[in-house]
Amino acid sequence: MLRNRLALVLVTALAPAVWGTTYLVTTELLPPGRPLLAAVIRCLPAGLLLIALTRRLPQGSWWWRSLILGALNIGVFQALLFIAAYRLPGGIAATVGAVQPLVTAGLSALVLGDRLTLRTVLAGIAGVAGVSLLVLRADAELDAVGVVAALGGAVVMAAGIVLSKRWASPAPMLATTGWQLTAGGLLLVPVTLLTEGAPPSHYSLANVLGYTYLCLIGAAVTYVLWFRGLRALPPTSVSFLALLSPVVATLLGWLALGQDLSPLQALGALVVLGSLLAAQIQRPRTAPESAPGAGPTAAPRPVRENA
Numbered sequence: 001m002l003r004n005r006l007a008l009v010l011v012t013a014l015a016p017a018v019w020g021t022t023y024l025v026t027t028e029l030l031p032p033g034r035p036l037l038a039a040v041i042r043c044l045p046a047g048l049l050l051i052a053l054t055r056r057l058p059q060g061s062w063w064w065r066s067l068i069l070g071a072l073n074i075g076v077f078q079a080l081l082f083i084a085a086y087r088l089p090g091g092i093a094a095t096v097g098a099v100q101p102l103v104t105a106g107l108s109a110l111v112l113g114d115r116l117t118l119r120t121v122l123a124g125i126a127g128v129a130g131v132s133l134l135v136l137r138a139d140a141e142l143d144a145v146g147v148v149a150a151l152g153g154a155v156v157m158a159a160g161i162v163l164s165k166r167w168a169s170p171a172p173m174l175a176t177t178g179w180q181l182t183a184g185g186l187l188l189v190p191v192t193l194l195t196e197g198a199p200p201s202h203y204s205l206a207n208v209l210g211y212t213y214l215c216l217i218g219a220a221v222t223y224v225l226w227f228r229g230l231r232a233l234p235p236t237s238v239s240f241l242a243l244l245s246p247v248v249a250t251l252l253g254w255l256a257l258g259q260d261l262s263p264l265q266a267l268g269a270l271v272v273l274g275s276l277l278a279a280q281i282q283r284p285r286t287a288p289e290s291a292p293g294a295g296p297t298a299a300p301r302p303v304r305e306n307a
């Protein structure tokens with residue numbers, strides 16, 4: 001059982017690890033100043049591809065549920081991320097966004113009835129501290145709108161995680177993921193046209209390779225893994241895995257772009273990894289004592305435990 005859970009956690013962790021490569025791909029392969037266009041090309045074709053593969057459309061309430069989940073997990077989240085990225089230094093945006101696991105834990109307690117433990121709170125605080133050590137710079141300047149957008153992105157992502165757990169789709173995972181990617185991508189189209197204008201008329205081979213990677217690997221594959229993990233694991237445990245993205249982005253900047261990696265940043269990465277591990281540890285569940293006269297087949301009611 002523990003081996004199965006560990007394997008599921010590791011596979012789910014591949015998603016935010018791959019998302020951590022987005023910065024490198026964007027700076028090295030994509031046209032500059034087009035982050036929302038990249039989000040649209042990343043999500044919309046991937047969603048349509050998954051729908052074409054499964055040949056399954058939403059039914060009943062899943063038409064509006066897919067729209068809401070697609071907005072929270074993809075569309076609105078990407079738009080807020082775009083605003084925060086443009087108005088804040090990357091270190092501040094990442095540090096503010098790192099509160100997302102704490103927000104997820106709180107929403108899980110309110111909406112799902114999950115238990116909010118002291119270990120989760122401390123792990124969340126450690127995660128924010130670790131990300132700040134990893135990416136925050138002393139000369140970074142605050143911007144009120146950017147900070148609100150970054151906080152809004154964290155809240156929106158947390159709400160998407162919790163609602164994705166609450167609304168368990170009866171459809172195959174590929175289809176459910178395709179619905180959300182398509183809905184989120186469609187919501188981003190008008191925002192992209194209003195803020196960035198028409199797409200470029202010419203794309204280089206590097207641009208095509210970058211967009212293809214983000215679409216097939218960075219969306220179609222990773223979101224399936226992400227939602228699959230969310231279906232089987234506690235939402236708070238999954239939310240902590242998102243902290244892997246700034247760790248991977250920093251390591252790739254050091255390895256591939258020759259950026260400096262200070263001892264303080266290395267300490268931050270270790271703190272983040274420690275918070276991830278702490279969030280995945282579940283306290284063993286003990287069966288309550290049998291009531292007098294209860295037969296051997298009497299089963300205890302399942303208790304929902306959140307890391």
